[in-house]
Amino acid sequence: MDINVVEKNGIKIVSFVGELDSTTAPETDKALKALIEEGAIKILINFQDLEYISSAGLRILLGAAKTLSAKGGRLKMCNLNEVVQEVFDISGFSSIFSLFKTEEEAVQAF
Amino acid sequence: MSDKGVASALFMAVTKTLFKHNIAQHKSISQVMSDINNEISFENTSNMFVTLFGGIMNIKTGAITYTNAGHNPTLIRRKNGELEKLTDLHGPIIGAMEGLNYREGKTTLNKGDVILMFTDGITEAKNISKEMYSDAKLEQLLSENEYTSPENLVQSITESVTEFAGEAEQSDDITMVAIEYIGVSDEDRIDEFKLKITNDINEIGKVTQAFKEFSKKHELANTDTGKFNIVFDEILNNIINYGYKDDLIHYIEIQVELYGNHLNVKVIDDGEQFNPLNIPPPDVTLDLNERELGGLGIHMVKKFMDQAFYGYRDKKNILTLVKHINKKK
Numbered sequence: 527m528d529i530n531v532v533e534k535n536g537i538k539i540v541s542f543v544g545e546l547d548s549t550t551a552p553e554t555d556k557a558l559k560a561l562i563e564e565g566a567i568k569i570l571i572n573f574q575d576l577e578y579i580s581s582a583g584l585r586i587l588l589g590a591a592k593t594l595s596a597k598g599g600r601l602k603m604c605n606l607n608e609v610v611q612e613v614f615d616i617s618g619f620s621s622i623f624s625l626f627k628t629e630e631e632a633v634q635a636f
Numbered sequence: 637m638s639d640k641g642v643a644s645a646l647f648m649a650v651t652k653t654l655f656k657h658n659i660a661q662h663k664s665i666s667q668v669m670s671d672i673n674n675e676i677s678f679e680n681t682s683n684m685f686v687t688l689f690g691g692i693m694n695i696k697t698g699a700i701t702y703t704n705a706g707h708n709p710t711l712i713r714r715k716n717g718e719l720e721k722l723t724d725l726h727g728p729i730i731g732a733m734e735g736l737n738y739r740e741g742k743t744t745l746n747k748g749d750v751i752l753m754f755t756d757g758i759t760e761a762k763n764i765s766k767e768m769y770s771d772a773k774l775e776q777l778l779s780e781n782e783y784t785s786p787e788n789l790v791q792s793i794t795e796s797v798t799e800f801a802g803e804a805e806q807s808d809d810i811t812m813v814a815i816e817y818i819g820v821s822d823e824d825r826i827d828e829f830k831l832k833i834t835n836d837i838n839e840i841g842k843v844t845q846a847f848k849e850f851s852k853k854h855e856l857a858n859t860d861t862g863k864f865n866i867v868f869d870e871i872l873n874n875i876i877n878y879g880y881k882d883d884l885i886h887y888i889e890i891q892v893e894l895y896g897n898h899l900n901v902k903v904i905d906d907g908e909q910f911n912p913l914n915i916p917p918p919d920v921t922l923d924l925n926e927r928e929l930g931g932l933g934i935h936m937v938k939k940f941m942d943q944a945f946y947g948y949r950d951k952k953n954i955l956t957l958v959k960h961i962n963k964k965k
Contacts (some may be wrong), residue, residue: 545862547869549841580861580869581933591924609862616939617932618920 529557537568537636539629543575546583554583558590567599570632574605579613589621600624604632639684640809650728651676655690660951661884664738665692667704667728673727677734685731689753698817703738705730708756711778714739715748719779747819750786752778753792757808761797764804769797776826786814820895827854828893833872835879835886835907838871843890854894857962864899864959870933871903871912871955879907879953894961898942901957910953911946913938 527544538561548553561569569590573579591601604626606614615622626632654675658668669690676686689710691702704710704722706729712720720743727738745751754774761769777796783789790812797810833839833844844865851861870889891902895943917938918931938944943958 527914545844547840547844547865548837548873549844549869577858578866580866580873581929581936582869584932588927588929597922604658607862608859609866612661612863612937612940613861613866616920616936618922618927621921622924622927624906633863 527553527606529554531557531561535633535636537570537633538566539570539572539633541572541575545577545579546569546586546612547578547580548582551582555586558586559593562590562593562597562599567594567597568636569594569599570636571574571601571603571609572605572619572628572629573603573610574629576607576610578609582618582620584613587619587623600636602626602632603634637778640659643682647686651686651688655688659690659692660744661838664705664740665690666738667715669705669730669738670726670736673730673732673736673738674734675707676731680731683731685729692817693745693817695820698747698749698819700743700745700751701740702743703727704920705738705741708754708759709751711775712743713750713752713778713783715746715785717779719720719775721775745817747817750783750789750814750816752789752812752814755809757806757810758793758797758812760808761801761810762802762807763802764802769800773800781852789814824895826894826896828830828891830892831882831890832887832926833890835876835888835905836903837873837876839888840869840876843868847892850894860899860961864901867937867957868903869902869938870937872948873909873914874933875905875953876902879905881911882909898958898960903955903957906951907953909948909951911948912955913944913946 527542527546527550530541530543530613540561542554544550561564594601602624605628606625614623623632626634628634647934651672654672655668658671669688672688687707688705689702689707690701693700702722703726704724705727706725712721714720716926722741722743724741726740727736759769759771759774776791777793781792793812814826827844829850830841833842847864847868848861868890876889886906889904891911893900915931917935918928937957941957941959945955945956
């Protein structure tokens with residue numbers, strides 16, 4: 527799992543490469559927490575290169591969204607593949623997160 | 637079941653519970669029947685009784701051992717349309733007398749054979765002229781009608797009996813079960829792999845990595861690969877985090893078998909006896925701040941797999957998962 531961060535229009539765009547499961551959840555959690563502590567309030571997670579996500583990964587995202595929302599920030603996500611989309615649908619996460627098809631659409635929505 | 641009404645219904649419920657309880661203990665079918673008979677016969681002051689046909693099938697070979705305790709014969713329709721009647725009795729009706737030793741018989745189903753178990757409410761269904769539907773009529777239907785599926789077979793028997801009875805009131809219960817042996821044998825297995833890991837979260841990656849390679853080798857669709865790896869992550873996480881009460885090293889065994897159109901996965905662990913399939917699903921409609929994730933993992937496992945079974949044998953939890961798969965296009 528690789529985590530890449532770039533900044534665009536004041537938005538931190540985070541890309542996950544690989545899979546987000548119990549093995550990679552701790553490092554992902556650290557990376558997101560570090561970003562928020564550094565003061566990021568607009569975070570976009572691009573799932574383009576994410577193969578799949580398990581509930582251990584969802585837990586991290588839920589935690590990040592709560593922390594960010596308490597600080598008045600926003601978390602958005604884009605480019606979910608079929609499996610990731612299905613996980614979001616089954617878990618009901620589709621309705622609690624703002625999801626976008628493309629990075630551009632997501633950036634404009636901030 | 638002897639007689640009808642509430643007393644009979646309760647008697648039936650007791651028999652069913654006893655059967656489930658006894659068959660789960662992995663005894664032979666004759667032993668199961670003997671034990672049920674002893675339980676029911678003991679202080680059976682109402683003198684009610686029940687006829688029972690029960691069998692245990694080896695799904696890999698199609699071999700069946702069965703015990704018939706006073707029930708009407710079970711029928712087998714071979715793939716070529718030939719009929720066989722399991723006429724042997726292995727003891728009397730259940731509930732008559734304590735201490736009887738029931739015996740058992742053997743038969744084997746081959747691919748495409750169907751076994752039909754039924755109550756005499758079918759063959760003894762009467763029309764308004766008091767004529768009986770009869771064994772002959774049922775056997776004729778079974779051998780002469782084109783066979784398509786167990787579901788259709790049961791459907792066509794129901795229709796035939798209903799049509800025969802016409803205006804006559806139903807006098808007895810009509811119950812039947814048809815099972816077709818589709819024959820998953822070792823020869824149909826394309827490939828398999830087995831892996832043993834220790835109860836450490838960092839070991840899960842070995843399984844997902846091995847499955848990725850297996851998937852690649854057999855060109856499974858990416859969506860299936862992802863779903864299986866999510867399932868491995870959820871199941872193994874549960875076992876490792878909640879399955880053990882000591883701090884010792886334990887082994888978890890993972891078996892993956894690939895057949896023509898489906899994958900069978902078995903996860904075996906020696907942790908506390910626990911059926912994860914009984915974990916209630918989470919409320920997925922709550923908003924961000926109320927959401928809790930307990931139960932979500934197993935909820936996903938159930939959604940992603942076509943079938944899931946749990947068993948506990950030799951002090952081990954055995955979770956079996958089946959999913960139909962797609963090959964890469």
